[in-house]
Amino acid sequence: MRRIIGVIALATLVGAGTIPLTAGAAAAAPMKSVEFTGTSVFDFASPQCSSVHQVFDATLTTHRGDTVHIDGCTDLGTNPLAYAGTFVLDSPGRRDVTGTVSGVVGATPPGPCDVGLIAVALDFELTPTHSTRRPHPPRPQLHLEGTWCSPASPREPGPISGTLTGALPPPRG
Numbered sequence: 646m647r648r649i650i651g652v653i654a655l656a657t658l659v660g661a662g663t664i665p666l667t668a669g670a671a672a673a674a675p676m677k678s679v680e681f682t683g684t685s686v687f688d689f690a691s692p693q694c695s696s697v698h699q700v701f702d703a704t705l706t707t708h709r710g711d712t713v714h715i716d717g718c719t720d721l722g723t724n725p726l727a728y729a730g731t732f733v734l735d736s737p738g739r740r741d742v743t744g745t746v747s748g749v750v751g752a753t754p755p756g757p758c759d760v761g762l763i764a765v766a767l768d769f770e771l772t773p774t775h776s777t778r779r780p781h782p783p784r785p786q787l788h789l790e791g792t793w794c795s796p797a798s799p800r801e802p803g804p805i806s807g808t809l810t811g812a813l814p815p816p817r818g
Contacts (some may be wrong), residue, residue, distance in 0.1 A: 678810040685793050694718035709720040712738045725751035732771050744773040753766045758794035765793045787811030
């Protein structure tokens with residue numbers, strides 16, 4: 646009888662100890678890197694920005710074809726160029742995540758571009774502030790790193806590519 650009570654007590658203690666561990670493990674989202682491709686356009690004549698208004702639209706290589714839309718301002722008075730704005734990460738059938746973006750445009754480019762385009766590096770931190778998923782747990786920061794192949798002409802799309810790293814949906818496989 647003592648042995649049975651001891652086993653029940655041990656099982657209760659072990660079971661109680663795993664509840665917080667399981668809850669904490671569920672809250673921590675796995676970090677992944679997925680590739681993206683898309684386009685960017687910029688414009689000098691914009692009421693949103695005192696310098697340059699720039700938009701980035703990309704599709705991630707995930708099962709659902711998630712997309713990220715980044716909209717903000719590039720400051721021509723800094724080197725590399727400071728960028729600040731907002732983002733929307735759309736994951737069809739799951740949840741949207743929105744937040745703020747900060748980073749730089751124009752550090753050493755990580756990749757080449759086609760002839761006639763100027764290779765410009767992108768290095769952004771995306772900080773989620775809201776998710777359509779219920780409940781709204783705090784989401785970890787995302788990191789976007791890539792290349793914009795700029796045509797150097799306002800309102801003319803230039804290709805972008807690179808990786809987005811963070812708590813993301815699974816990549817295509």
